[in-house]
Amino acid sequence: MGGTIGRLGFLLTTLALLGGEPGLASNLNQQLDIQPRNATQGQARDVADQWAQLGHQQAAAGELAQATQSWREAAAIYAALGDIPAQSQVYSAMGSAFLALGQYPEAERAFQLRVGTARDSNDPLGMVFGLNNLGSIHLSLGRLDEAQTHFAEALAVAEPTRDPQAIGLSLSNLGLVALRREQWEQAVALLEPAANYRLLGGDTLGEANTSNHLGEAYFALGRENNAIGAFRVGLRLGAEAEARDTQLRAIDGLLTLYFGREDFNTAKPFLDRRVALTVNTSDPDLQTVLTFRWLGDYYRNTGATENARTAYSQGLALSRSLVLKSLEGEFTNRLRRL
DSSP: OHHHHHHHHHHHHHHHHHTOOHHHHHTHHHHHOOOOOOGGGOHHHHHHHHHHHHHHHHHHTTOHHHHHHHHHHHHHHHHHHTOHHHHHHHHHHHHHHHHHTTOHHHHHHHHHHHHHHHHHTTOHHHHHHHHHHHHHHHHHTTOHHHHHHHHHHHHHHHGGGTOHHHHHHHHHHHHHHHHHTTOHHHHHHHHHHHHHHHHHTTOHHHHHHHHHHHHHHHHHTTOHHHHHHHHHHHHHHHHHTTOHHHHHHHHHHHHHHHHHTTOHHHHHHHHHHHHHHHTSSSSOOHHHHHHHHHHHHHHHHTTOHHHHHHHHHHHHHHHHHTTOHHHHHHHHHHHHHO
16 A cells, blocks of 8 residues: 555656646545445446445555556446446546556546546536646656647637636646747746636646746746746745645745855745755655755855765765665765865
């Protein structure tokens, strides 16, 4: 069970690093919340609901592979009953589970079924979110053309609905494609309205992610003050949503900017927040290692050589423990240069 939960955490971190929508992966808990249907509709309905609920319980326990098997059983019965909305809900949960397991072809197939059932039941919002899930898989695999095709279709379906969450998500994901292509002006043109739609839709985590993406685009264009504002919004909203990875991404953007300006006094409070999020924990990880790198760089640049040596040494020991070879090399080189 612990291994599966660890893979889910790794996936969320990977999506954030790729510039993807962590919210799509973190929707897993929402998509797993499959509610029983009307039990008076017959024994087959009862059995399907039981399989669906079993899948929910297995997923909550971290048993994602077993959950997907239970949902397959439920989906087959719902299909026989002609309950397309229930099928769609199960396919969505399956896709998210496969995504968390790193089984991309299976996740893609489940989301394709999700889109198909949504189309058959005239559910445009279901289509939008399914298409965005499909696009996010391609984005995470570096297939930018395929990702853009799905996101563009999602936006075309979303706009007539006037649903701000659907439109905001689709625009934001199109902005991500532009970011990955280093089309900075195009990214800004997509991400600025995306942030407004996500605000209108009350999507705090989505707005935080979009703000961080905007910060990246502004920074690439040399619009540093705009970038600082965007990252500060991302950090504030990420904290409201209690989204660690989103906060860390915003903090790293701010640290990069302030370190570049050699404004270490302004950088220090953000560095302290990074320490609080990553070092003072019982389960150190990659982000903890990166914090030691930031700390060492801060102390080196402010003349506190012994503190820098201590931070780099801690980072080196932890990177060895976690078998992070490239970071181990970085810390070794930094220590040599002190």
